Amino acid sequence: MQTIKLDQDFSISDQITVADIQTLKEAGIKVLISNRPDGEANDQPTNAELAAAARDAGLTYQEVPVVLDTINAANVRDFAKACKAGLKTHAFCRSGARSSNLYGLKKLMQGEPADVVIAGAATAGVNLTTMPAKFASVIKELTESFTSLPLQHNCSILIVGGGAGGIAVAASLLKRRPGLDIAIVEPSDEHHYQPGYTMIGGGIFKSTDVVKPEAQVIPKGVTWIKASVTHFLPESNQVVLDDDTKVSYERLVVCPGLKLNWDAVSGLRESIGKYGVTSNYDPRYAPYTWELVQSLKSGTAIFTQPPMPIKCAGAPQKALYLSADYWLKQACLDSIDIHFCNAGPVLFGVKDYVPALMQYIERYKAKLDFGHNLIKVDGPNQTATFATTDANGQSKQREIKFDMLHVCPPQCAPDFIRNSPLADFGGWVSVDPKTLQHTRYSNIWGLGDGTNTPNAKTAAAVRKQAPTVAMNLLADIDNKNAVASYNGYGACPLTVERGKVVLAEFAYGGKLDPSLPNWILDGRGPTSLAWILKKTLMPSLYYDFMFKGHEPLVTLEKLKQETAINN
Ligand code: FAD
Numbered sequence: 001m002q003t004i005k006l007d008q009d010f011s012i013s014d015q016i017t018v019a020d021i022q023t024l025k026e027a028g029i030k031v032l033i034s035n036r037p038d039g040e041a042n043d044q045p046t047n048a049e050l051a052a053a054a055r056d057a058g059l060t061y062q063e064v065p066v067v068l069d070t071i072n073a074a075n076v077r078d079f080a081k082a083c084k085a086g087l088k089t090h091a092f093c094r095s096g097a098r099s100s101n102l103y104g105l106k107k108l109m110q111g112e113p114a115d116v117v118i119a120g121a122a123t124a125g126v127n128l129t130t131m132p133a134k135f136a137s138v139i140k141e142l143t144e145s146f147t148s149l150p151l152q153h154n155c156s157i158l159i160v161g162g163g164a165g166g167i168a169v170a171a172s173l174l175k176r177r178p179g180l181d182i183a184i185v186e187p188s189d190e191h192h193y194q195p196g197y198t199m200i201g202g203g204i205f206k207s208t209d210v211v212k213p214e215a216q217v218i219p220k221g222v223t224w225i226k227a228s229v230t231h232f233l234p235e236s237n238q239v240v241l242d243d244d245t246k247v248s249y250e251r252l253v254v255c256p257g258l259k260l261n262w263d264a265v266s267g268l269r270e271s272i273g274k275y276g277v278t279s280n281y282d283p284r285y286a287p288y289t290w291e292l293v294q295s296l297k298s299g300t301a302i303f304t305q306p307p308m309p310i311k312c313a314g315a316p317q318k319a320l321y322l323s324a325d326y327w328l329k330q331a332c333l334d335s336i337d338i339h340f341c342n343a344g345p346v347l348f349g350v351k352d353y354v355p356a357l358m359q360y361i362e363r364y365k366a367k368l369d370f371g372h373n374l375i376k377v378d379g380p381n382q383t384a385t386f387a388t389t390d391a392n393g394q395s396k397q398r399e400i401k402f403d404m405l406h407v408c409p410p411q412c413a414p415d416f417i418r419n420s421p422l423a424d425f426g427g428w429v430s431v432d433p434k435t436l437q438h439t440r441y442s443n444i445w446g447l448g449d450g451t452n453t454p455n456a457k458t459a460a461a462v463r464k465q466a467p468t469v470a471m472n473l474l475a476d477i478d479n480k481n482a483v484a485s486y487n488g489y490g491a492c493p494l495t496v497e498r499g500k501v502v503l504a505e506f507a508y509g510g511k512l513d514p515s516l517p518n519w520i521l522d523g524r525g526p527t528s529l530a531w532i533l534k535k536t537l538m539p540s541l542y543y544d545f546m547f548k549g550h551e552p553l554v555t556l557e558k559l560k561q562e563t564a565i566n567n
Helices: 022-027 049-056 073-082 095-108 116-121 136-147 164-176 192-201 286-295 317-330 349-364 459-477 530-547 556-563
Strands: 004-007 010-013 031-035 060-063 089-092 149-162 180-183 191-193 211-213 223-225 229-233 237-242 246-254 299-307 336-342 368-371 372-378 383-389 395-401 403-407 444-446 489-495 500-506
Touching: 004 095, 004 116, 010 095, 010 556, 022 049, 031 049, 031 073, 031 211, 049 060, 073 136, 095 116, 095 136, 095 372, 116 136, 116 286, 149 164, 149 459, 164 180, 164 459, 164 530, 192 286, 192 489, 192 530, 246 286, 246 459, 286 317, 286 403, 299 317, 299 395, 317 349, 317 403, 317 489, 336 372, 336 530, 349 489, 349 500, 403 500, 444 459, 459 489, 459 556, 489 530
Parallel strands: 010 089, 031 060, 031 089, 149 180, 149 246, 180 223, 246 444, 299 336, 299 403, 336 368
Antiparallel strands: 004 010, 191 211, 229 237, 237 246, 372 383, 383 395, 489 500
């Protein structure tokens, strides 16, 4: 089997055998797509044999059999449906040619320009140069399906996503230039203050504390289009909505957040919310965390952290600290065996904060199980399975029985971004890390959790990204170069006990970037002041400042100083 990786989650090969399925499983593949009909050669395993072996290995097996010369639009649509975004997928045929052409045609269908698709494939060593001419009529049929859709709205600035990033950037734009013609596409009726989720899991906030009607947070004068974007058509400055209409724009801001990939852990979706399995990453389950914490008097409590990137990288630990602090105060901590099972190799990515956090790990007698990636949850038997690597680099599996399991789910770019021409190799919106302008489309910007910038994915990051995007987009309207530059700021208030927070604030490269002088607040140690900030002031900073375009700490001068931009 000759495997070629075409993007972070998608690979192709020639014909696979039953024995190859184990190798593909070990490489993290979750979905197999067969593009070869049965009976083409005597030595070819049948699809039924391969499907049975895949099922035994816990993989999904999909058949989209085609003959290269007769690939049609329906085949491409079936192939696109079979590719499960966010799950590592491997497609194969006799030589790999059918799979690579279907992959390329899927990209064209999703609006990616042919030269970009061909160049991307060439980087992986796959030649798709003849594809546009060979499948011209198929491509026409696939792309024309959007041309005929009606245009429901036309605006100057379109924002995709009305979460932290979308509302903050709309407010920032309007504060600078009132009267702008802005529309936000957002499907949800509710806006959530997600930084409050861990406080619900710790019994400090109620569920109702973190929700507001979306209509209440959308700035006055902004048109709310209550729908989901399904496709981007950047060549024609349009997006397609899930009601089969289109919206056109002059400039686009993309801030769709990220996808919590519950399906990447086998059995998790079936178990969550019962059997002691919970997660503060979903507000439906955060109250269950607190129920479990209060009822657990002895046993094993596991807190998991998947591979990066995740939003608020400190949140898995926050759940651990707030739970353990409660158990300590209830005098049952000695009867509870706490594990922090982290797929990564360190407690926290910025070393300056590790000593303070280690003191709490020791206080709570938590075991640090690094290199432990949760792959399976058996709710009824209360067993978690982790993929681990031993000291010799050998992959192994380890099962741990639990009474309480707090899961931070794996996270990835949303499907409609990953499958769009705006995505980078990893599926995220591809932007310049400083100007936040799209790397290929000069009238598009991105911010928040959905972009490929290497900052900590937090609302705190949005606080500096929103004015950066607003200033640069307005400069573009005025035919000027980008003026503002984002330094990668993000913050993570680690609630190490009730009443104390270690406030991590850092920029690109892990460079410390505190908002207040150390003599007022040194974030490298636990402080009561940071707890007051987290519990009381931050929600107000979010709603009353960031969402109203008040940006006292983020002037253009400050953004220039922090990043040494000189124009
Ligand atoms: P979101 O706020 O998630 O908004 C994305 C929006 O896009 C949503 O409203 C969604 O409905 C919309 N959308 C999705 N798909 C589509 C579509 N197809 N079309 C149109 N719209 C769409 N940050 C901190 O700063 N401090 C913290 O302490 C902190 N703690 C956290 C704890 C937890 C448990 C969690 C889950 C997050 C935490 N965060 C924290 C992270 C913070 O909430 C996010 O980084 C922030 O919300 C990102 O903003 P965003 O706009 O990118 O995404």
